[in-house]
Amino acid sequence: MTLKLNINNRFTKELPADPVLTNTRRQVREACFSYVTPRTPSQPSLVHTSPEMLEAIGLKGNEQSDYFLEVFSGAKILPNTKPYSMCYAGHQFGNWAGQLGDGRAINLTEIAHNNKYWTLQLKGAGETPYSRTADGLAVLRSSIREYLCSEAMYHLGVPTTRALSLVLTGDMVLRDVLYDGNPEYEKGAIVCRLAASFLRFGNYEMFAAHQDIPTLKTLVDYTITHHYSYLGSPSRDVYIAFFKEVVAKSMDMVIHWQRVGFVHGVMNTDNMSILGLTIDYGPYGWLEGYDHNWTPNTTDNAHKRYRYGTQPQVVLWNLIKLANAIYPLIESVEILETILNAYQNDVEIAYFEMMKSKLGLIENDENDKLLIEALENVLQLSETDMTIFFRLLSQFKSNQSLEGIDCIKEAFYNPDEIKESIKKEWTEWFLKYQTRLKKENLNDKERANQMNTVNPKYVLRNYMSQLAIDAAEKGDYTVINELFDLLKKPYDEQISHQKWFAKRPEWARHKVGCSMLSCSS
Ligand SMILES: Nc1ncnc2c1ncn2[C@@H]1O[C@H](COP(=O)(O)OP(=O)(O)OP(=O)(O)O)[C@@H](O)[C@H]1O
Numbered sequence: 001m002t003l004k005l006n007i008n009n010r011f012t013k014e015l016p017a018d019p020v021l022t023n024t025r026r027q028v029r030e031a032c033f034s035y036v037t038p039r040t041p042s043q044p045s046l047v048h049t050s051p052e053m054l055e056a057i058g059l060k061g062n063e064q065s066d067y068f069l070e071v072f073s074g075a076k077i078l079p080n081t082k083p084y085s086m087c088y089a090g091h092q093f094g095n096w097a098g099q100l101g102d103g104r105a106i107n108l109t110e111i112a113h114n115n116k117y118w119t120l121q122l123k124g125a126g127e128t129p130y131s132r133t134a135d136g137l138a139v140l141r142s143s144i145r146e147y148l149c150s151e152a153m154y155h156l157g158v159p160t161t162r163a164l165s166l167v168l169t170g171d172m173v174l175r176d177v178l179y180d181g182n183p184e185y186e187k188g189a190i191v192c193r194l195a196a197s198f199l200r201f202g203n204y205e206m207f208a209a210h211q212d213i214p215t216l217k218t219l220v221d222y223t224i225t226h227h228y229s230y231l232g233s234p235s236r237d238v239y240i241a242f243f244k245e246v247v248a249k250s251m252d253m254v255i256h257w258q259r260v261g262f263v264h265g266v267m268n269t270d271n272m273s274i275l276g277l278t279i280d281y282g283p284y285g286w287l288e289g290y291d292h293n294w295t296p297n298t299t300d301n302a303h304k305r306y307r308y309g310t311q312p313q314v315v316l317w318n319l320i321k322l323a324n325a326i327y328p329l330i331e332s333v334e335i336l337e338t339i340l341n342a343y344q345n346d347v348e349i350a351y352f353e354m355m356k357s358k359l360g361l362i363e364n365d366e367n368d369k370l371l372i373e374a375l376e377n378v379l380q381l382s383e384t385d386m387t388i389f390f391r392l393l394s395q396f397k398s399n400q401s402l403e404g405i406d407c408i409k410e411a412f413y414n415p416d417e418i419k420e421s422i423k424k425e426w427t428e429w430f431l432k433y434q435t436r437l438k439k440e441n442l443n444d445k446e447r448a449n450q451m452n453t454v455n456p457k458y459v460l461r462n463y464m465s466q467l468a469i470d471a472a473e474k475g476d477y478t479v480i481n482e483l484f485d486l487l488k489k490p491y492d493e494q495i496s497h498q499k500w501f502a503k504r505p506e507w508a509r510h511k512v513g514c515s516m517l518s519c520s521s
């Protein structure tokens with residue numbers, strides 16, 4: 001038995017390898033990766049596979065075979081491949097953290113299919129030279145969250161790494177979920193992720209930190225040649241264009257996050273993809289009540305560095321670190337600063353345009369900025385569900401005599417407690433919105449249709465993942481199946497799934513995994 005994959009290992013062929021072959025923790029120099037063999041799982045079993053991703057790499061129909069399970073649980077290595085972990089560094093929570101690297105990610109191989117390249121990467125497949133003090137493993141709970149969310153994000157139109165498969169290893173993994181000294185054994189699992197590349201800002205920072213300019217150049221040239229070839233052959237001008245492209249892609253990604261209410265939770269530079277993909281679904285969360293200050297990550301609770309409202313600014317902070325890293329190839333502070341300054345302005349415009357689209361506004365009006373700011377303000381006066389609010393807003397009739405607040409009141413978590421002063425603010429806002437809509441050319445129905453392509457009806461609310469996890473822990477994968485299918489069409493009405501178009505239930509308000517997530521995964 002074999003899997004028909006069109007192997008093409010560009011990364012390992014063209015970039016320098018760590019000459020040490022033993023699987024021991026170490027500092028690695030002048031190399032982009034280390035060869036490493038996945039750990040043998042004791043009793044692997046398949047939980048789920050993504051039909052689209054099977055199709056994307058030409059493996060449709062193979063997913064039930066033993067060999068498929070063996071390969072994607074790390075038990076067997078594909079012929080003509082040599083798995084490896086990547087070497088990267090990074091800034092974590094604002095501080096330089098030195099070498100990090102794939103401590104629990106192992107790339108199986110790169111393949112080409114239908115004119116696309118994919119790197120196949122196992123997350124949770126055992127120790128690597130970069131595991132530092134940790135075990136190289138991942139638990140079922142965090143793997144379900146990564147698996148479901150990467151596919152859900154893709155279908156929402158957000159650039160992201162993808163997921164092919166989710167397997168149980170049959171091994172138990174010790175985790176202290178709350179970091180309170182009460183560790184427990186949990187089921188171990190592995191997600192196979194796919195992306196054209198898993199390179200992160202931290203890969204470039206690594207060589208800059210070591211002042212290893214030749215390897216930095218080799219890596220940047222490689223990135224341009226294979227992932228930004230449309231910019232031309234590497235040269236100083238192309239390095240500048242490359243940086244501009246990374247800035248544009250990162251901005252596009254974060255504006256999508258703001259649009260759908262996704263909070264990444266741990267936007268360290270080692271979690272920033274050089275391709276502008278959402279990467280590392282760890283302590284992420286979805287806004288329920290619209291709140292610029294919300295972060296799902298309990299580890300970040302004190303400073304809320306990675307809260308919803310600051311994500312676009314954190315991307316800029318991370319881009320500054322990338323600029324520093326590739327500076328030796330460009331040697332002009334001025335050029336890099338000009339690009340970074342432009343981001344400030346461009347991200348504001350992009351955010352504004354995105355918010356306009358959420359309101360169904362196509363024409364221009366000088367007061368649009370004020371209208372949006374006023375909405376952001378009133379949305380935060382009482383707990384108001386972001387997804388439900390924007391979806392219901394599309395039902396607002398521009399000539400309606402009813403109070404606008406009636407059309408969105410289902411979005412309030414405590415409708416009976418909306419004070420008169422808040423009601424008044426809503427009434428004022430809706431009057432302005434109604435007046436503004438008169439400037440639009442679309443009728444109510446057309447506007448609703450347009451808004452419903454921008455404002456999803458279904459997102460992977462934190463408690464939904466938790467329900468899938470609770471069932472899966474008992475061996476019941478039906479909720480995973482259901483959510484996976486639901487989230488393939490997040491903008492469709494899907495009346496039969498209406499129960500998921502609902503506010504977070506009260507029981508989930510303070511439950512671990514639903515409102516609070518730690519990095520323990
Ligand atoms: N259980 C673990 N064993 C070994 N290394 C780990 C483990 N968990 C995290 N790390 C490493 O710690 C660093 C920061 O972890 P972070 O939580 O950002 O990443 P991650 O969730 O492991 O993976 P990724 O970014 O690949 O999705 C990375 O170098 C990561 O590989």
Ligand SMILES: [Mg+2]
Pocket residue numbers: 270271280
């Ligand atoms: Mg990470």
